[in-house]
Amino acid sequence: MSVFEYAPAPESRSIVTLRPHYGLFVDGEFTDGGGEPLKTVNPATEEVLGEVAVGTDADVDRAVRAARKAFTRVWGPMRPADRGKYLFRIARLLQERAREFAVLETLDNGKPITESRDVDVPLAAAHFFYHAGWADKLDHVGLGAAPRPHGVAGQVIPWNFPLLMLAWKVAPALAAGNTVVLKPAETTPLTALLFAEVCQQADLPPGVVNIVTGAGDTGRAVVEHADVDKVAFTGSTEVGKQIARAVAGTQKVLTLELGGKAANIVFDDAPVDEAVEGIVRGIFFNQGHVCCAGSRLLVQESVHDEVVAALKRRIGTLRVGDPLDKNTDVGAINSPEQLARIRELVGIGEAEGAQLWQPEGQLPDRGTWFKPTVFTDVTPAHRIARDEVFGPVLSVLTFRTPDEAVAKANNTTYGLSAGIWSEKGSRILSVANQLRAGVVWANTFNQFDPTSPFGGYKQSGYGREGGRLGLRAYLKES
Amino acid sequence: MSERIEVRKTYKLYVGGKFPRSESGRTYEVTDSRGRFVANAAWASRKDARDAVVAARGAFAGWSGATAYNRGQVLYRVAEVMEGRAAQFAAEVAAGEGLSETKARAAVDAAIDRWVWYAGWTDKLAAVLGGTNPVAGPYFDFSVPEPTGVVAVLAPQRSSLLGLVSVLAPVLATGCTAVLVSSKERPLPAITLSEVLATSDVPGGVANLLTGDAAEIGPWLAEHADVDGIDLCGAGTTAMELERSAAGTLKRVLRTTAEEPDWTADPGLSRMTPFLETKTVWHPIGV
CATH class of the missing domain: 3.40.309.10 (Aldehyde Dehydrogenase; Chain A, domain 2)
Structure with missing residues (x-):
């Protein structure tokens, strides 16, 4: 018997409904993108899971304008406790739909279902739950009384933990009062788009979270957009350096979570x-x-x-x-x-x-x-x-x-x-x-928790995600 | 009876605890605010900057590894020695910045007080910025701030002592070591501060002060792979280019502002946190 042979114990994928075409999520609605759509593939089977819209510069601009409007009119002025309530809703929705997210993540990413089920999705929900509680306690993050959000956060995330990285980025940004334009990785966009449905189910005001799918060019458009105030990136050190160079001389605040060789x-x-x-x-x-x-x-x-x-x-x-x-x-x-x-x-x-x-x-x-x-x-x-x-x-x-x-x-x-x-x-x-x-x-390894700051020294980037320090990256002194 | 001829000073760099001339042999004329000759200052070169980085790197393990209490006492000692030199600082500030004696003395007093303020921070940063994290599992999990490493500081061009102290002291308080480029036109307080540092238990190499042109040396420091952070305060119009260069090695960058900040205002932690890393340690709890 070969080592890899064993009795199959497959998780059913029936809980996931794949759509032939996925749009961008801008201003609370799914819309087409201007670019040539890309296909997202199940890396374990080479099955095409669906066609995904590609955001152009114009689409990114549309998303940033929606985010700006939502920041100025709705999310910024909202009572902090109410912002928190929306985040609690999102945390609960992620828990309610956890199995669906786990199966979809595994289909799109190729990671074992036990991992998406037991690590990625529960941690993503935990991040929203943790940051929900911060929304009305921002005076205590250590930036003095009434710290202010930056405004519109442009966020670009990798394909290795698609939903979890989304949660690391979106939850603190929203808790601090920012609005978001997020670009998922080109090979793993599906859980981010399912997350957009969660935002709809939570009745999150339109424009607070915008998700623009695409490849490197779309990400560059997000990072370089003139009306983005805060840039957060997780990915390779090489791209991190390009981003640091791109924001030089601007007022944009930058955090980078990059490579490692632990x-x-x-x-x-x-x-x-x-x-x-x-x-x-x-x-x-x-x-x-x-x-x-x-x-x-x-x-x-x-x-x-x-x-x-x-x-x-x-x-x-x-x-x-x-x-x-x-x-x-x-x-x-x-x-x-x-x-x-x-x-x-x-x-x-x-x-x-x-x-x-x-x-x-x-x-x-x-x-x-x-x-x-x-x-x-x-x-x-x-x-x-x-x-x-x-x-x-x-x-x-x-x-x-x-x-x-x-x-x-x-x-x-x-x-x-x-x-x-x-x-x-x-x-x-x-x-x-x-x-x-x-x-x-x-005496342990690869442990993560929303209360625990994570991030690198040297060329692994700067800034932390998680805990009070992670939240501070999305705020400034008033 | 003839007037005594004063003994004038040769103004030099401060690198690795020593006072070398620029290896380039260059000097430049320093004048007071009215344009009268004051001194020939050493005009630091690229090589001087690199020597200073080597010195700062060599001093980092000892300085960052010292107890916070010890660093606090050493920095407090700097303020004590500054106090004894107050008249000299005031004369240099008055001449260089064109201030009245009273205003110059007020700037010196504020600079010394600022140094004392930072000296007191060394053993409070960990409590204010770190802590334990209540993770959802059987682990003791804590985060502590740690110094980034070697920080290049381009000192403000206008405020030659209070501004200088306000950018150097925070870097040293975090446990980083510094390579500082002084105000080009007003370098004398930086040289006198070097003499204070040399006589106040600050280990050689912890603070290295270069006189010269930030626009000339800045690019080398921004690119240098063994510099971990850079304060662009005095970079002026070169700031954007330097920030771009710094991206090549992902340095921690403290940006500059169009106008020099009001140096008398409470700086908070804003000049320390950019040069602090956070280390999080997980350890299992069990029997």
Whole structure:
């Protein structure tokens, strides 16, 4: 029997009604876009899920004007407690329609249903619930009495956590009193458009949330629109730099949540089985399409062989396949472009002399897939130790002393996250102090919560999302 | 009896705790507000700026790793030494900015008080900006502010002491180290402040002060890959270009305003938060 064979336990997709054509959501209504529509595809099957409108500069302008009008006339002047009530409604609607969102997310993104069901959608609802409560307490965020919203927020989000990233962006923006023009990723627009329906069901005033789908050009139009006051972007460091350049010299306020190359540091006193679970969660969660993925395993030399052997055993039991199957651990790679990027970097890893290992098992014939991959004998100079792969590819490096672990962990232009595995509390706190990373997980990995600020050091971007600090990014002193 | 001939000072840069001349050998004439010759100041070059960044990077681990209480005491010590130099500062401010003796002295007093104010912030930032996060799971989760790293500061062109102190002290209070370019036409208070810093327990390299032209050195600092943040206060018309350059390495940028701010106003946290990161740490709770 092949490792990947097992009795199927598929989640029904009948809860989702796909439409042949999806429009833009502007000023409370679905409208056509001026661009050539794009097709969104289920990466696990290559099935075309629907045609999605593409927003042109004119469409973005229409959306920004709707957002401005809603900001000036409705959302800005509204009683803060009432703004909060709309956000509570949205949180509840997301919970009510959670299964639908989860299935749709998995269809459009390729991530396992257990993950969209247990992580993405509940966290998205939690973000709205958390920020709803802030709406009438803004005097307490630390910007003095009566802080003011910026106005219109232009937000561009990635394809790895489509609904969750929407929630991270939209919930604080609205709680602070801003209105929003949001551009979802071109390969994963569907949950954002379902969210637009939720806004309608919540009777959110038209223009408060506008969703303009499309590719890079549409995003650029959102970011560069002269009447956008606040720009928030999650995505690649390369695009983040372009955006920082584009807003230079303007009054736009910018937050960026960009790439990462997190070190996951395993000390010799760490319980191996727990650490292995954390390593797996760190790099194979969401197919490694995670900016804070623990893609560099730094393992103390004395336990290297033991940890790597246990890790390979564990990876051998991971189930790669149908994302709708409730037994699936690793789903599909989101797009052929991303698959090509992963293959390219893995090829470079082999060419540079690192040792590649992949588990046994067949991948599905159709769709975009990549096996969980471990590179050993990796040196800090290897591309696979420096470049963000954004896929299920782990690079294993070693260290001897805590100082060496810290030096290697910090030897990157990124600084988003890191992990530490040790039984010794004082060591954990000491190493956590020295790591130049915005989120440090000790004896756990890839945990998120709306109360907990998330964001990077160095070229992983600036600004935080979550908690009081995340909310502050959407406010200014009065 | 003939009048005593005064001993005049050679005005130099302050880099890594030392007072070098510009490696370029360049100086420029500094005049008072009426155009009378005052001094030849060192005209810092690109290489001087790079040396200063190296010094600031080298000092970062020690300065950021010091306890907040220690940093607070060191910075308070700076104010103490400034107080002893108040007359010298006042004379330089009066000459450079064309202020009356009374107004110049008021600016010096405000500058010293501002420094004391920032000295007191070092061990309060974590409580005000950080805290524990009540996450929905069995984890102890806390966030703390940490200094960004090396910050380039283009000091204001007009307010040569109060403005200078108001941009330098916040950077040092956060635990960052600084490479500062002084007002071009009014550099003397920056040089005197360097002498204060050198004699008040601030480790060498923590603050590096260059006299010269922000328009010339600014672009190198904005591009420099080992500079983590930049305050564009004194950048003038070059600010937009510098912000663009800074995007290449995603520096933290504190933008400038068309007019210099009212330096006597309470600055709040506005000049510190741009150069603070937030680190969030998760740790499981269990037995």
